[in-house]
Amino acid sequence: MPSITTNDGTEIFYKDWGSGQPIVFSHGWPLSADDWDAQMLFFLNQGYRVIAHDRRGHGRSTQTSDGHDMDHYADDLAALTAHLDLKDAIHVGHSTGGGEVAHYLGQHGESRVARAALISAVPPLMVKTEANPLGLPKSVFDDFQAQLAANRSQFYRDVASGPFYGYNRPGAKASEAVIENWWRQGMIGGAKAHYDGIVAFSQTDFTEDLKKITVPVLVMHSEDDQIVPYVAAGPLSAKLLKYGTLKTYKDFPHGMPTTHAATINADLLAFIKS
Secondary structure, three states, X not given: OOEEEOOOOOEEEEEEEOOOOEEEEEOOOOOOHHHHHHHHHHHHHOOOEEEEEOOOOOXXXXXXXXXXXXXXXXXXXXXXXXXXXXXXXXXXXXXXXXXXXXXXXHHHOOOOEEEEEEEOOOOOOOEOOOOOOOOEOHHHHHHHHHXXXXXXXXXXXXXXXXXXXXXXXXXXXXXXXXXXXXXXXXXHOOHHHHHHHHHHHHHOOOHHHHHHOOOOEEEEEEOOOOOOOHHHOHHHHHHHOOOEEEEEEOOOOOOXXXXXXXXXXXXXXXXXXX
């Protein structure tokens, strides 16, 4: 399996298909590169080179005991882009992956990057603070950690069959295959990485990263996102970005790249070609 070894000895698995302008996908918590199947196949067929990695502690990458923070996530992404010598790349991040992309751009610069997209992403800050009154209380994330530690398998089943894909909404038709695939991806990864990752995605403040970014960025967020509330995320990120464009969806769930792949792919392609 293709992988790179980072400075601290962590092996990062990645997929690299096709040729042309590179699109790099950063997945959400607690998933893997497999969560981008619909996007990678679509953009591969559009003539792009598509790349996706498993974050450290996730998927097929090393289950390290530490380094599960946004600094390491961004450094790992930078190591991958340098190893592949990517130029004029488009970075697409979903949920926690959106934070990874923002931090990568903020900390490592834009010399290899043409534009970016943040989908249902965690920036600018998820947790509620005095400066971020619209965020979620820290107790929400403490409860996530408690449920993960008590019964990770059941917790992941509950997240996938409920709020992540909006299957808890009245009249929603749940896909057992989608639920099982989410659970499969999560359970392949490491419990320690996922436990620490909850802190990373909820407590990292990306405000300064967003302010530094000067490439065009498409911010895609649904008003019905039950994981990363719209009011504290998408619109605020778009305002902080120099060239940010907000694309709002009404009834899509947090996991809209999977449930509404055709719409998301078409909107991404239009942005990339604009």
